[in-house]
Amino acid sequence: MTIQNRDKFLDHLAERLGQPRHQLADHPYQQLNDLPQQTLSDRSPAELLTLARKNSEALPVTFYEVAPVELPQLLTDYISSKGGGPVLLPTTERFTDYNLTDWQASIAATETVNYWQPDADRATNLKAAEIANISISFADFMLAESGTITVSTNAGQGRALHFLPTHYLSIVPRSRVVARSTQAVAWYEQERAAGRLDSSAIHFITGPSNSGDIEMQLVTGVHGPLDVTYVVVDD
Amino acid sequence: MKVSIYTTCMMDLMFPQVGKDMVEVLERLGCTVDVPENQICCGQPTFNSGYVEASWPVMHNQIDALSSIDCDYIVCPAGSCTAILKEYPDLLVDDPTDPTGQYMAQAKILSAKVYEFSQFIWRVLGIADCGAELNTIATYHRSCHMTRLLGERETPFWLLENVKNLEVRQLEGIQYCCGFGGTFSVKEHEISELMVTSKVENIEATGAEVLVSCDPGCLMNIGGRFNRLGKPIKIMHIAEVLNHNVDESRIRKVSEVPAPAAAPFP
Amino acid sequence: MGLKTSTLPFTERIADAAKDQFAHASIAKAQDTQYTKRENARAELGHWQDWRKLGQSIRQHVIQYLPDYLEEFSDNVEKRGGHVFFAQTTDEANDFILNVIKQQNGHHVVKSKSMVTAELDIDKKLQALPDVSILETDLAEFILQEDDWDEPSHIVFPAIHKNRDQVQTIFKKLGYDGDNDPEHMARFARKYLRQRFLEADIGITGCNFAIADSGLINLDTNEGNADLADSIPKTQIVVMGMERLVPSMKEAEIMDNLLARSAVGQKLTTYVTFEGQQSAGESDGPEDFYVVILDNNRSKALGTEFQEILQCIRCGACLNVCPVYRQIGGHGYGSLYPGPVGAVLSPILGGYEQFGELPFASSLCAACTETCPVLIPLHNLLIKHREVETDRLKMMHGFTDFQMRVVGKGTSSPFMFKMALRFKHFGLSPWTHQRPVTATNFFEYNGAMITNGPGMVGGWTDVRDLPSPPKHRDDFRVWFKHHKQQGGETK
Numbered sequence: 007m008t009i010q011n012r013d014k015f016l017d018h019l020a021e022r023l024g025q026p027r028h029q030l031a032d033h034p035y036q037q038l039n040d041l042p043q044q045t046l047s048d049r050s051p052a053e054l055l056t057l058a059r060k061n062s063e064a065l066p067v068t069f070y071e072v073a074p075v076e077l078p079q080l081l082t083d084y085i086s087s088k089g090g091g092p093v094l095l096p097t098t099e100r101f102t103d104y105n106l107t108d109w110q111a112s113i114a115a116t117e118t119v120n121y122w123q124p125d126a127d128r129a130t131n132l133k134a135a136e137i138a139n140i141s142i143s144f145a146d147f148m149l150a151e152s153g154t155i156t157v158s159t160n161a162g163q164g165r166a167l168h169f170l171p172t173h174y175l176s177i178v179p180r181s182r183v184v185a186r187s188t189q190a191v192a193w194y195e196q197e198r199a200a201g202r203l204d205s206s207a208i209h210f211i212t213g214p215s216n217s218g219d220i221e222m223q224l225v226t227g228v229h230g231p232l233d234v235t236y237v238v239v240d241d
Numbered sequence: 242m243k244v245s246i247y248t249t250c251m252m253d254l255m256f257p258q259v260g261k262d263m264v265e266v267l268e269r270l271g272c273t274v275d276v277p278e279n280q281i282c283c284g285q286p287t288f289n290s291g292y293v294e295a296s297w298p299v300m301h302n303q304i305d306a307l308s309s310i311d312c313d314y315i316v317c318p319a320g321s322c323t324a325i326l327k328e329y330p331d332l333l334v335d336d337p338t339d340p341t342g343q344y345m346a347q348a349k350i351l352s353a354k355v356y357e358f359s360q361f362i363w364r365v366l367g368i369a370d371c372g373a374e375l376n377t378i379a380t381y382h383r384s385c386h387m388t389r390l391l392g393e394r395e396t397p398f399w400l401l402e403n404v405k406n407l408e409v410r411q412l413e414g415i416q417y418c419c420g421f422g423g424t425f426s427v428k429e430h431e432i433s434e435l436m437v438t439s440k441v442e443n444i445e446a447t448g449a450e451v452l453v454s455c456d457p458g459c460l461m462n463i464g465g466r467f468n469r470l471g472k473p474i475k476i477m478h479i480a481e482v483l484n485h486n487v488d489e490s491r492i493r494k495v496s497e498v499p500a501p502a503a504a505p506f507p
Numbered sequence: 508m509g510l511k512t513s514t515l516p517f518t519e520r521i522a523d524a525a526k527d528q529f530a531h532a533s534i535a536k537a538q539d540t541q542y543t544k545r546e547n548a549r550a551e552l553g554h555w556q557d558w559r560k561l562g563q564s565i566r567q568h569v570i571q572y573l574p575d576y577l578e579e580f581s582d583n584v585e586k587r588g589g590h591v592f593f594a595q596t597t598d599e600a601n602d603f604i605l606n607v608i609k610q611q612n613g614h615h616v617v618k619s620k621s622m623v624t625a626e627l628d629i630d631k632k633l634q635a636l637p638d639v640s641i642l643e644t645d646l647a648e649f650i651l652q653e654d655d656w657d658e659p660s661h662i663v664f665p666a667i668h669k670n671r672d673q674v675q676t677i678f679k680k681l682g683y684d685g686d687n688d689p690e691h692m693a694r695f696a697r698k699y700l701r702q703r704f705l706e707a708d709i710g711i712t713g714c715n716f717a718i719a720d721s722g723l724i725n726l727d728t729n730e731g732n733a734d735l736a737d738s739i740p741k742t743q744i745v746v747m748g749m750e751r752l753v754p755s756m757k758e759a760e761i762m763d764n765l766l767a768r769s770a771v772g773q774k775l776t777t778y779v780t781f782e783g784q785q786s787a788g789e790s791d792g793p794e795d796f797y798v799v800i801l802d803n804n805r806s807k808a809l810g811t812e813f814q815e816i817l818q819c820i821r822c823g824a825c826l827n828v829c830p831v832y833r834q835i836g837g838h839g840y841g842s843l844y845p846g847p848v849g850a851v852l853s854p855i856l857g858g859y860e861q862f863g864e865l866p867f868a869s870s871l872c873a874a875c876t877e878t879c880p881v882l883i884p885l886h887n888l889l890i891k892h893r894e895v896e897t898d899r900l901k902m903m904h905g906f907t908d909f910q911m912r913v914v915g916k917g918t919s920s921p922f923m924f925k926m927a928l929r930f931k932h933f934g935l936s937p938w939t940h941q942r943p944v945t946a947t948n949f950f951e952y953n954g955a956m957i958t959n960g961p962g963m964v965g966g967w968t969d970v971r972d973l974p975s976p977p978k979h980r981d982d983f984r985v986w987f988k989h990h991k992q993q994g995g996e997t998k
Contacts, residue, residue: 008590009581015593016574022809030575035754038564039557042761131790136705152774161788165738169731191760206786210779215731219647220689221671222537228646228693230731253983254931255976260983276987282918289871291893295915302919385872418830422870427966429868431521434970435834464946465971468956473945
């Protein structure tokens, strides 16, 4: 039995509430106002990008905007600036979409590169993440309001890829810079409903791991990456 | 304009001067003032302590008394007592001793008419400068109920700004309660002591010679603590300030003075 | 210790809190810093009052239809391949969790911060198992664990009462040899905890919001420890209060925005995660996903005047604005849930016998009500508790109770009040001591201050002087009659 004690528990709640169960079909939640949708809806794509940069840099996040042709060099420079590999990369067709296949080959020639492998077991992928100095991910969205990137887990890009490595870089296409979390969530819900997305984990990541637990002094890098870089690529 | 004074039990019992100053200021500004005879107390001492059953008769008496005189407005020298009269219609929803709803009906009328003294002067009478003069440095204690329950954050500051020769210094930690809280100050005096001590420290740090507020309860608490510590301070209710060294030729309407600055954050 | 965090009587806890200078300074500093950050973050968002109403409407709707949402959520967890256990009591929840760990042959448990697991006191239960290690991974909770399981004192910043030197001393026991710089100490904790994470086979997390229509849970952390706890171990056990649901991700996202701005003045929490049972093809994340849904007397609030407290999203803003919390800190309350929300919630979860004092430990300043992002009328709920204790349960006795009833009579009878006005000066005069009046003007009717009053007045004069009441002939009413007779016009 995968659900235990449910009916007794829920009947008790219904009794306390003084109404029968199974009312929701007739009383679905109606959003009270459209503030989530309205907030920042008047901004142009260019304004959103400016805002995204400002909010990201305040976190602090290193923020780049590049043309597709500049991306390979930027990634190579980034890796060497962080002291080189091991580098952890996802297994994804997006390398092809961004014309990065040549870069993949060239970087593997100079650095230790591991991939999050769809066919590998938990221990293998976690080990690759554990030893990685750097990981690179492909994000689904960038949220201008908060300086956030969003990523969804799949067989080729696991959860720990975003959390275990010391330095973290995420790539997002310029057309996916949206106003705020509202737009990203709407997309994820739509994709899930359509059966196109079966991810067990969606992460909204806003800058480096941090904590204010000692005397409220903000320090970065408690559990997750010590520093974070976003790259917005023209598309 | 006919104005009834909502005296409050504290003013009646302890601080008659506040009432006198309030009457003099209001009459000077053209109001016809009266004092409903049988009024006593808004009911907060018992209601806020959980003696709710015992509070209905207190509120009923107050409603009867304040309804006994025909008036355009009801003006009160305490933000807290003003706020609860405004809340009467919400509270009386739970009153089992008003089956016909007569008190509820009267409470709605009263709650629409009642104003705290400073907000009445600025927002209803439209007076910005009462013609007062006070040559000193003051700081203002913002009472919690006036700010948060009545929602008045501005008028005392705006009126004080127009008092001649008065310098008002911003009070650090203005958002924190002074520790009065009615029976809280008595029942939980250990906690209240910590709170009022911290308030005294903040007031001292301003270098002010005078502490002004719109709530006699807070003033009695803070002043009483100053006195216990043997520290000097002059305690003034805002009515006393606005009735000090008045030159009627200086009286100005809101429309005749520059727009006031925003009230202090938060 | 679970819900109750102290065995000392209330007055002793207050006295201890008053003595703890560091904790006091630390809380005051935190409150002041958070004030600006929080208010700025809300102002920047704009339309804050309407956002609050939106948040309130979501939470109220969920609570009103809680059985249906719990049913939908548990169905969807099951569809994903997970398990759901409904626990009426903490014992039921603990037994289930211990059993899962045993069944899964778990040995290394990592936990991310969760108030509900603290309510369960599950750490102590796990410690008692011979072959199981347990580690709190939130930096603050880790500090508390390593300080011999010190009690948390804030729902967002559990170790707010500790300073950097104290943390340094604690970490030295673990081999730390650096200075007291928080960054250096955080790095030490990172390294120490990382090794434990990697060997963990069970992850226990809380749940900010459970998403009914997907069977996923929403976790918000700044450190990323919840994400490691839900990535690395093969088994994840989620423990949640039964009220922590939202209909869909859409509403979760709204609540996450309100939470981040209210809790620490962030636009979004650093890691906002929606996760659940591993999907096909994925290699990390929980292969075995369990959700424990706990009542523990929350249902006592349903259908009562206290139902609104279940709207709470644990942002801690009411603690951060509270002038009482500022003075007595979390330990003063003696409950896992301190501050205004705790003063309302603790008597419901733990009963009036244990927590009956807390609703009175408030000046009703309403700063909590004003800041609550989901519009819980906290100070009104405190009054409701007081009403239950006095009028309904008749828990008040003795001289104070008698005096309050006299006040009730006296303030409802014009005759008695007039008597009081006439005789008040004489009534209190035996206690009138001449002492220098330094708080001038306002109190100077008789040139004297009362320093030791009778009965309840004694509570007042323990702390501060009481102005001596004016003589009847000086009363406002007397003056006003005279003033009217003289024409009643002021010049």
